[in-house]
Amino acid sequence: MAKQIFARHTVSVIFTLAVIWGANSWNWDPLLIAFGVLSVLLVAWICHRMDVIDHESQPFHLTLRLPAYYAWLIKQIVLSNIDVVKRVWRSDSSSSAVLARLPVEQSTDVGRVIYANSVNLTPGTLVVELSNTQMLVHALTQESITELQQGEMSRKVTELEG
Amino acid sequence: MDLFISILSGVCMALGGILLISGAVGVLRFSDFYNRLHAAGVTDTLAASLILFGLMLLSEHSGILLKLILILLFVLLTSPTASHALAKAAWKAGLKPDTSNDKPGQ
Numbered sequence: 001m002a003k004q005i006f007a008r009h010t011v012s013v014i015f016t017l018a019v020i021w022g023a024n025s026w027n028w029d030p031l032l033i034a035f036g037v038l039s040v041l042l043v044a045w046i047c048h049r050m051d052v053i054d055h056e057s058q059p060f061h062l063t064l065r066l067p068a069y070y071a072w073l074i075k076q077i078v079l080s081n082i083d084v085v086k087r088v089w090r091s092d093s094s095s096s097a098v099l100a101r102l103p104v105e106q107s108t109d110v111g112r113v114i115y116a117n118s119v120n121l122t123p124g125t126l127v128v129e130l131s132n133t134q135m136l137v138h139a140l141t142q143e144s145i146t147e148l149q150q151g152e153m154s155r156k157v158t159e160l161e162g
Numbered sequence: 163m164d165l166f167i168s169i170l171s172g173v174c175m176a177l178g179g180i181l182l183i184s185g186a187v188g189v190l191r192f193s194d195f196y197n198r199l200h201a202a203g204v205t206d207t208l209a210a211s212l213i214l215f216g217l218m219l220l221s222e223h224s225g226i227l228l229k230l231i232l233i234l235l236f237v238l239l240t241s242p243t244a245s246h247a248l249a250k251a252a253w254k255a256g257l258k259p260d261t262s263n264d265k266p267g268q
Contacts, residue, residue: 084204140197
Protein backbone atom coordinates (compact mmCIF):
# COMPACT_ATOMS: atom_id res chain seq x y z
CA MET A 1 0.00 0.00 0.00
CA ALA A 2 2.71 2.47 1.04
CA LYS A 3 4.69 1.44 -2.01
CA GLN A 4 1.71 2.13 -4.28
CA ILE A 5 1.24 5.61 -2.85
CA PHE A 6 4.96 6.19 -3.25
CA ALA A 7 4.81 5.14 -6.92
CA ARG A 8 1.90 7.50 -7.54
CA HIS A 9 3.84 10.43 -6.12
CA THR A 10 6.92 9.54 -8.14
CA VAL A 11 4.88 9.43 -11.35
CA SER A 12 3.40 12.80 -10.46
CA VAL A 13 6.84 14.34 -9.80
CA ILE A 14 8.10 13.06 -13.15
CA PHE A 15 4.98 14.31 -14.93
CA THR A 16 5.21 17.79 -13.36
CA LEU A 17 8.91 18.10 -14.19
CA ALA A 18 8.29 16.94 -17.77
CA VAL A 19 5.52 19.53 -18.23
CA ILE A 20 7.78 22.30 -16.88
CA TRP A 21 10.61 21.20 -19.16
CA GLY A 22 8.28 21.00 -22.17
CA ALA A 23 6.71 24.38 -21.48
CA ASN A 24 10.03 26.11 -21.09
CA SER A 25 11.88 24.42 -23.92
CA TRP A 26 9.07 24.07 -26.54
CA ASN A 27 11.59 22.52 -28.84
CA TRP A 28 11.00 18.96 -29.97
CA ASP A 29 14.45 18.03 -31.34
CA PRO A 30 15.33 14.44 -30.43
CA LEU A 31 18.54 15.73 -28.84
CA LEU A 32 16.76 18.27 -26.61
CA ILE A 33 14.05 15.75 -25.70
CA ALA A 34 16.80 13.35 -24.66
CA PHE A 35 18.36 16.07 -22.49
CA GLY A 36 14.91 16.70 -21.02
CA VAL A 37 14.36 13.05 -20.17
CA LEU A 38 17.79 12.84 -18.56
CA SER A 39 17.24 16.01 -16.50
CA VAL A 40 13.80 14.92 -15.35
CA LEU A 41 15.08 11.51 -14.27
CA LEU A 42 18.09 13.07 -12.52
CA VAL A 43 15.92 15.54 -10.59
CA ALA A 44 13.39 12.83 -9.70
CA TRP A 45 16.25 10.68 -8.39
CA ILE A 46 17.65 13.59 -6.34
CA CYS A 47 14.17 14.25 -4.90
CA HIS A 48 13.94 10.58 -4.00
CA ARG A 49 17.35 10.69 -2.30
CA MET A 50 16.29 13.82 -0.38
CA ASP A 51 13.12 11.97 0.66
CA VAL A 52 10.87 14.86 -0.37
CA ILE A 53 8.54 12.89 -2.67
CA ASP A 54 5.41 12.68 -0.55
CA HIS A 55 1.90 14.06 -0.22
CA GLU A 56 3.31 17.47 0.76
CA SER A 57 5.38 18.09 -2.32
CA GLN A 58 2.65 16.54 -4.50
CA PRO A 59 -0.66 17.57 -2.95
CA PHE A 60 -2.75 16.17 -5.78
CA HIS A 61 -5.57 15.27 -3.44
CA LEU A 62 -6.29 19.02 -3.55
CA THR A 63 -6.21 19.36 -7.33
CA LEU A 64 -9.93 18.86 -8.00
CA ARG A 65 -11.06 21.27 -5.31
CA LEU A 66 -8.49 23.97 -6.08
CA PRO A 67 -10.19 25.76 -9.02
CA ALA A 68 -13.28 26.71 -7.00
CA TYR A 69 -11.08 27.97 -4.17
CA TYR A 70 -8.90 29.97 -6.57
CA ALA A 71 -11.96 31.59 -8.13
CA TRP A 72 -13.13 32.71 -4.69
CA LEU A 73 -9.62 33.84 -3.71
CA ILE A 74 -9.18 35.91 -6.89
CA LYS A 75 -12.38 37.79 -6.05
CA GLN A 76 -11.04 38.50 -2.55
CA ILE A 77 -7.68 39.63 -3.96
CA VAL A 78 -9.37 42.07 -6.34
CA LEU A 79 -11.61 43.50 -3.59
CA SER A 80 -8.78 43.99 -1.11
CA ASN A 81 -6.52 45.47 -3.78
CA ILE A 82 -9.14 48.11 -4.54
CA ASP A 83 -9.42 48.87 -0.83
CA VAL A 84 -5.66 49.29 -0.34
CA VAL A 85 -5.28 51.40 -3.50
CA LYS A 86 -8.03 53.71 -2.23
CA ARG A 87 -6.11 54.11 1.01
CA VAL A 88 -2.91 54.89 -0.92
CA TRP A 89 -4.49 57.80 -2.78
CA ARG A 90 -6.57 59.18 0.10
CA SER A 91 -5.29 62.53 1.29
CA ASP A 92 -4.81 61.74 4.98
CA SER A 93 -2.27 58.99 5.39
CA SER A 94 -2.89 58.29 9.09
CA SER A 95 -2.41 54.71 10.13
CA SER A 96 -5.20 52.70 11.70
CA ALA A 97 -3.27 49.44 11.65
CA VAL A 98 -4.28 46.59 13.93
CA LEU A 99 -2.38 43.61 15.25
CA ALA A 100 -4.40 40.55 16.26
CA ARG A 101 -3.96 36.90 17.12
CA LEU A 102 -6.31 34.62 15.23
CA PRO A 103 -6.92 30.89 15.67
CA VAL A 104 -5.72 28.50 12.96
CA GLU A 105 -8.04 25.52 12.71
CA GLN A 106 -6.51 23.59 9.81
CA SER A 107 -5.19 20.19 10.84
CA THR A 108 -2.45 19.68 8.22
CA ASP A 109 0.68 21.66 7.41
CA VAL A 110 -0.45 22.08 3.80
CA GLY A 111 -3.78 23.51 4.99
CA ARG A 112 -2.11 25.97 7.36
CA VAL A 113 0.30 27.11 4.66
CA ILE A 114 -2.54 27.62 2.16
CA TYR A 115 -4.48 29.62 4.76
CA ALA A 116 -1.51 31.83 5.69
CA ASN A 117 -0.54 32.30 2.04
CA SER A 118 -4.10 33.32 1.19
CA VAL A 119 -4.13 35.85 4.02
CA ASN A 120 -0.86 37.28 2.70
CA LEU A 121 -2.08 37.30 -0.91
CA THR A 122 -4.96 39.62 -0.04
CA PRO A 123 -3.31 43.02 0.46
CA GLY A 124 -4.23 44.66 3.73
CA THR A 125 -3.60 41.55 5.82
CA LEU A 126 -0.21 40.07 6.58
CA VAL A 127 0.74 37.05 8.68
CA VAL A 128 3.60 38.00 11.00
CA GLU A 129 3.87 34.76 12.94
CA LEU A 130 2.38 31.34 12.33
CA SER A 131 2.22 28.42 14.73
CA ASN A 132 0.19 25.21 14.74
CA THR A 133 -2.76 26.74 16.56
CA GLN A 134 -2.71 30.47 15.92
CA MET A 135 -1.29 33.24 13.84
CA LEU A 136 -0.40 36.87 14.41
CA VAL A 137 -1.96 39.05 11.72
CA HIS A 138 -1.12 42.66 10.94
CA ALA A 139 -3.91 44.47 9.11
CA LEU A 140 -4.35 47.96 7.72
CA THR A 141 -7.82 48.22 9.21
CA GLN A 142 -9.99 46.68 11.89
CA GLU A 143 -12.49 45.64 9.17
CA SER A 144 -10.06 43.17 7.58
CA ILE A 145 -9.45 41.57 10.98
CA THR A 146 -13.20 41.34 11.62
CA GLU A 147 -13.63 39.72 8.23
CA LEU A 148 -10.95 37.13 9.01
CA GLN A 149 -12.50 36.53 12.43
CA GLN A 150 -15.80 35.72 10.77
CA GLY A 151 -13.79 32.87 9.32
CA GLU A 152 -15.05 32.49 5.76
CA MET A 153 -11.52 32.06 4.38
CA SER A 154 -10.56 29.65 7.15
CA ARG A 155 -13.69 27.57 6.49
CA LYS A 156 -12.98 27.42 2.76
CA VAL A 157 -9.39 26.27 3.36
CA THR A 158 -10.62 23.59 5.79
CA GLU A 159 -13.07 22.38 3.15
CA LEU A 160 -10.23 22.34 0.61
CA GLU A 161 -8.14 20.24 2.98
CA GLY A 162 -10.94 17.65 3.01
CA MET B 163 -11.89 39.68 -32.82
CA ASP B 164 -8.17 40.49 -33.02
CA LEU B 165 -8.93 44.12 -32.35
CA PHE B 166 -11.07 43.19 -29.36
CA ILE B 167 -8.28 41.04 -27.88
CA SER B 168 -5.67 43.79 -28.40
CA ILE B 169 -7.92 46.32 -26.68
CA LEU B 170 -8.65 43.95 -23.78
CA SER B 171 -4.96 43.21 -23.37
CA GLY B 172 -4.14 46.92 -23.50
CA VAL B 173 -6.73 47.65 -20.82
CA CYS B 174 -5.36 44.88 -18.58
CA MET B 175 -1.79 46.13 -18.92
CA ALA B 176 -2.76 49.76 -18.37
CA LEU B 177 -4.69 48.81 -15.22
CA GLY B 178 -1.72 46.75 -14.09
CA GLY B 179 0.55 49.74 -14.67
CA ILE B 180 -1.71 52.04 -12.65
CA LEU B 181 -1.73 49.52 -9.82
CA LEU B 182 2.07 49.24 -9.96
CA ILE B 183 2.36 53.01 -9.55
CA SER B 184 -0.23 52.97 -6.74
CA GLY B 185 1.75 50.28 -4.95
CA ALA B 186 4.95 52.30 -5.29
CA VAL B 187 3.26 55.49 -4.05
CA GLY B 188 1.80 53.50 -1.15
CA VAL B 189 5.24 52.23 -0.18
CA LEU B 190 6.39 55.86 0.00
CA ARG B 191 3.31 57.27 1.73
CA PHE B 192 2.38 54.68 4.33
CA SER B 193 3.67 55.32 7.80
CA ASP B 194 5.51 52.29 9.08
CA PHE B 195 7.26 49.18 7.81
CA TYR B 196 4.28 46.82 8.12
CA ASN B 197 1.90 49.23 6.39
CA ARG B 198 4.37 49.58 3.57
CA LEU B 199 4.42 45.82 3.12
CA HIS B 200 0.65 45.97 2.49
CA ALA B 201 1.20 48.51 -0.27
CA ALA B 202 3.89 46.31 -1.78
CA GLY B 203 1.30 43.52 -1.77
CA VAL B 204 -0.71 45.41 -4.40
CA THR B 205 2.24 45.25 -6.79
CA ASP B 206 2.83 41.58 -6.00
CA THR B 207 -0.68 40.34 -6.60
CA LEU B 208 -3.16 42.14 -8.82
CA ALA B 209 -0.71 44.36 -10.72
CA ALA B 210 1.56 41.47 -11.68
CA SER B 211 -1.41 39.24 -12.53
CA LEU B 212 -3.05 41.87 -14.75
CA ILE B 213 0.15 42.57 -16.68
CA LEU B 214 0.85 38.86 -17.16
CA PHE B 215 -2.77 38.27 -18.19
CA GLY B 216 -2.53 41.08 -20.73
CA LEU B 217 0.61 39.48 -22.14
CA MET B 218 -1.08 36.07 -22.23
CA LEU B 219 -3.84 37.50 -24.44
CA LEU B 220 -1.20 38.70 -26.90
CA SER B 221 0.86 35.51 -27.03
CA GLU B 222 0.18 33.81 -30.35
CA HIS B 223 2.29 30.79 -29.44
CA SER B 224 1.16 28.24 -26.84
CA GLY B 225 4.74 27.80 -25.57
CA ILE B 226 4.84 31.46 -24.55
CA LEU B 227 1.39 31.16 -22.98
CA LEU B 228 2.53 28.22 -20.83
CA LYS B 229 5.63 30.13 -19.74
CA LEU B 230 3.54 33.12 -18.71
CA ILE B 231 1.20 30.85 -16.73
CA LEU B 232 4.23 29.33 -14.97
CA ILE B 233 5.56 32.81 -14.13
CA LEU B 234 2.16 33.81 -12.70
CA LEU B 235 1.98 30.63 -10.61
CA PHE B 236 5.48 31.13 -9.21
CA VAL B 237 4.83 34.81 -8.44
CA LEU B 238 1.60 33.95 -6.62
CA LEU B 239 3.31 31.20 -4.62
CA THR B 240 6.51 33.03 -3.71
CA SER B 241 5.46 36.65 -3.10
CA PRO B 242 3.27 35.95 -0.02
CA THR B 243 6.03 33.76 1.36
CA ALA B 244 8.58 36.52 0.82
CA SER B 245 6.41 39.17 2.49
CA HIS B 246 5.80 36.80 5.41
CA ALA B 247 9.55 36.27 5.73
CA LEU B 248 10.12 40.05 5.76
CA ALA B 249 7.38 40.65 8.34
CA LYS B 250 8.60 37.83 10.55
CA ALA B 251 12.19 39.06 10.38
CA ALA B 252 11.08 42.58 11.37
CA TRP B 253 8.95 41.20 14.21
CA LYS B 254 11.79 39.00 15.52
CA ALA B 255 14.16 41.96 15.38
CA GLY B 256 11.76 43.77 17.73
CA LEU B 257 10.16 46.27 15.37
CA LYS B 258 6.74 47.10 16.81
CA PRO B 259 4.01 48.17 14.39
CA ASP B 260 2.44 51.58 14.82
CA THR B 261 -1.08 50.58 15.86
CA SER B 262 -2.38 53.77 17.45
CA ASN B 263 -5.46 55.10 15.73
CA ASP B 264 -4.71 58.78 15.41
CA LYS B 265 -1.00 59.07 14.75
CA PRO B 266 -0.27 60.99 11.58
CA GLY B 267 1.97 59.45 8.95
CA GLN B 268 5.62 60.41 8.84
